[in-house]
Amino acid sequence: MKQVNTTTALNNPIAKGTAKLKADAIKLTAEISASITEGTKKTLGATLTKKKTLDLMQAQKIKSAHLELENKSYADLHKQIKQAIVLGFTAEDQALLLKETKTLSDGEKTNKRLAQQQIGSEFAYYRRELKKREERTEAQAEGGTAEKSTPEQMYFKDLNSALDRLSKLENVSFDIIEHKAILTKLAHNE
Secondary structure, three states: OOOOOHHHHHHOHHHHHHHHHHHHHOOOOHHHHHHHHHHHHHHHHHHHHHHHHHHHHHHOOOOHHHHOOOOHHHHHHHHHHHHHHHOOOOHHHHHHHHOOHHHOOHHHHHHHHHHHHHHHHHHHHHHHHHHHHHHHHHHHHOOOOOOOOOHHHHHHHHHHHHHHHHHOOOOOOOOHHHHHHHHHHHHOOO
């Protein structure tokens, strides 16, 4: 990424005047302000609802391991959760999910695929958040507190996860095992 000397750019009277002009010309309309407010309320409401859902799942003794898709003994639970997620979609999207993909137009196929991805994303959210709660509970039970990951640790964890996903693909053009070894060395400052 190209570095820009912001001090020089800000001290330039021509650039300074242009920035001032542009900043003064931009005003937040009442419609934009109302939309931001509405979005914030919905986001905060969704966050509280999801927290409540996780609390209820834990009260029912649902564990993150139960939500692993490979765990076929909980297939009914998976189906129930996915159905509950779909009920949160618009009636149009719900109907689209029920249609045979072969009968759909290209645009409808794209919308159906996006809806299916949203189902997967929501399902994964609950599995991931239950796992985090379980880890915190285990750490507290061991007499400690759950340590937060540093941004660097989260970065390496994300990279490692991406390499794991790539390893499941065919015809990858580089040696994933070698890259994971390098990543491990970097993460441990070796």
